[in-house]
Amino acid sequence: MNAISDIETFSQRLRGGPEALGERSVELYRQFLRGNIEEVLSHVFPLFCARLSAEQLRGSIDDFLAGHASSSPEFHHIATEFLCFSQAGLPADLRQCLEYEWLLFSVEIDEALVTPPSTSEVTERSVFSLNPTLACIDIQLDFAGLAGPYAIFRDARHQVIRKPLSSLDRWLLEALRTPCTYPDLSAEVPLDALWTWLKEALAIGLIQRRDMPAPASDAGRPI
Structure with a gap:
């Protein structure tokens, strides 16, 4: 043999x-x-x-x-x-x-790089995008106390986070499948609600932000 x-x-x-x-x-x-x-x-x-x-x-x-x-x-x-x-x-x-x-x-x-939240002011030139590790799931696991839509993602500290999703969450996450600027998003969502959502989403790492270079004549107005 x-x-x-x-x-x-x-x-x-x-x-x-x-x-x-x-x-x-x-x-x-x-x-x-x-x-x-x-x-x-x-x-x-x-x-x-x-x-x-x-x-x-x-x-x-x-x-x-x-x-x-x-x-x-x-x-x-x-x-x-x-x-x-x-x-x-x-x-x-x-x-x-x-x-x-x-x-x-x-x-x-997931080997994708998750960047820490920026501490600078959000301006009209800020571009928002999804956390690259983000996955969404609809689950019904009553024995574990889990029901409904959830976002699952890893933050910059390598912590896996599970977040229940509201209808606003789902709408904005869908919109951010393509990176958007603040004016793009504010055309569809009331400003107060959008600002609160962006602040919280950035803080927990659900979304990420980068800033486009401003023309010499305009540094970008803070929001």
Whole structure:
């Protein structure tokens, strides 16, 4: 038997369940592999894991091992591949729980640069844009006290923030899919409401701001 077929046989026995294990060494390796996957799941999907009994969780891991050829052993890839593999066979509440927790994790590891809030005055030349890690989700997880639309994003201190969204939030976030200046936004929203929203959104990192260079004759009027 050549080296490639040896590896394929070993992999099949690892994934095939107890009846396919054979030698004690293979069984121990499978237990080690299952333990690593369980550690990943408990870290990335704590709410999901808490909704399952120990037996159900072991069964989910065994199904994953037997039915999904993971393309990478890296921590975040295991979590993503478990999500993709498991979604179709889950009841709606567990599927949504898994998707919600994966989104939190995805935002946390997103490599996009989030800049700290500017302390200078907002002017008519200020350009506002969305936090580059921002993701929005509609969820109904009564057991976790979560219902409705939420923004999930990472701030400049690397904290993941979950913010319930009002109708104004949703409207302005949709408008900011394309970066906008203050005059662009103020044409659609009452000034007092807009200023309050911008101040709060900038403070928590929901949106970001940069300032366009002003012509020599006009430094930009403070708002």
